[in-house]
Amino acid sequence: MIQQITVDNEKCTGCNLCSKVCKIVFKHTKGIPPVVEHPEICNRCGHCVAICPEGAIKTSWGEAGPFPPEPEDPAGALDFLIRTRRSVRQYKDEPVPREILKDLVETASLAPTGCNNRDVKFTVITDRQRLKEISALTRKTMHGLLEKLKSPLGRFFVGMAIGKERLESMREAAPFFTELIDNAPEEADPILYKAPAAVIIHHPSADFSAEANCWLAVTYLMLAAQARGLGTCLIGFVTGSARNPELKSKLGVPEGNGVYACVILGYPNIRYSRQVPYGKPDITWI
Numbered sequence: 001m002i003q004q005i006t007v008d009n010e011k012c013t014g015c016n017l018c019s020k021v022c023k024i025v026f027k028h029t030k031g032i033p034p035v036v037e038h039p040e041i042c043n044r045c046g047h048c049v050a051i052c053p054e055g056a057i058k059t060s061w062g063e064a065g066p067f068p069p070e071p072e073d074p075a076g077a078l079d080f081l082i083r084t085r086r087s088v089r090q091y092k093d094e095p096v097p098r099e100i101l102k103d104l105v106e107t108a109s110l111a112p113t114g115c116n117n118r119d120v121k122f123t124v125i126t127d128r129q130r131l132k133e134i135s136a137l138t139r140k141t142m143h144g145l146l147e148k149l150k151s152p153l154g155r156f157f158v159g160m161a162i163g164k165e166r167l168e169s170m171r172e173a174a175p176f177f178t179e180l181i182d183n184a185p186e187e188a189d190p191i192l193y194k195a196p197a198a199v200i201i202h203h204p205s206a207d208f209s210a211e212a213n214c215w216l217a218v219t220y221l222m223l224a225a226q227a228r229g230l231g232t233c234l235i236g237f238v239t240g241s242a243r244n245p246e247l248k249s250k251l252g253v254p255e256g257n258g259v260y261a262c263v264i265l266g267y268p269n270i271r272y273s274r275q276v277p278y279g280k281p282d283i284t285w286i
């Protein structure tokens with residue numbers, strides 16, 4: 001379904017922040033209101049609404065107000081942290097101190113695990129050259145996958161690997177991925193966004209709770225990072241490409257372990273002014 005995103009030209013100051021957070025949907029010309037050029041690849045993240053200082057952007061799927069005042073009670077503080085977390089894809093060129101990264105991993109390692117197996121592993125990557133190589137290899141692997149999706153034979157093999165239903169959902173997402181990865185300028189880093197650090201979360205893949213253990217750990221890590229003023233973004237492109245043995249080895253993941261999460265982090269180079277438009281949660285009361 002094509003999303004409706006409208007810009008109120010009366011309120012817009014032409015500041016360019018919306019096209020900074022969303023280069024793929026907005027087309028910006030200096031000093032004038034942006035044009036919503038590709039609404040068909042909008043994923044409803046709401047970042048454009050949240051960043052706009054003038055409240056000039058409206059969406060078809062919900063309204064967004066300003067942030068509520070920061071509460072002092074612990075429950076309210078945690079809710080506030082969760083509600084104000086956003087994926088960050090613009091980072092300052094500033095390293096994250098090793099002590100902080102260590103604290104984050106320690107917090108993440110306290111997340112629950114199936115049968116309390118405590119078998120979640122972390123690789124922390126801060127070496128710029130390695131991060132660059134991981135981006136390039138992931139981009140190449142994703143490009144190969146997108147090419148395969150174009151032919152019936154390629155789709156057959158992808159379907160064998162990931163199952164028919166997931167193949168369909170991947171085909172649906174392909175135009176979005178192509179825009180993000182293949183059409184990004186050479187110098188852009190559409191995979192790790194030039195973040196100063198990445199944490200890879202892996203696990204012996206034979207364990208029945210491997211995925212869940214890693215996803216919970218990464219959630220803890222992201223919230224702990226947010227509480228310390230860091231921005232984060234999950235990078236499924238890396239997780240999805242990690243079957244490539246060359247990439248897996250670059251990620252420092254041993255044979256027998258699966259890569260279940262990759263999160264980048266760093267100090268944000270953007271500041272959101274308001275909440276994102278949320279839809280209502282889908283609840284069945286019985």
Ligand SMILES: Cc1cc2nc3c(=O)[nH]c(=O)nc-3n(C[C@H](O)[C@H](O)[C@H](O)COP(=O)(O)O)c2cc1C
Pocket residue numbers: 043045085086087088089233234235236237238
């Ligand atoms: C499983 C998963 C994989 C993701 N992979 C990527 C990715 O490869 N690149 C990216 O920029 N964002 C990625 N994201 C971030 C989502 O796009 C983002 O969470 C979503 O748009 C909602 O925005 P928010 O996190 O600010 O609420 C991923 C998120 C999840 C949960």
Ligand code: SF4
Pocket residue numbers: 007011012013014015016017018019033034051052053054055056057
């Ligand atoms: S962020 Fe808001 S004010 Fe700035 S260009 Fe976009 S719509 Fe206009």
Ligand code: SF4
Pocket residue numbers: 005021022025026041042043044045046047048049
């Ligand atoms: S909701 Fe997200 S994807 Fe859609 S236009 Fe706004 S920033 Fe871009």
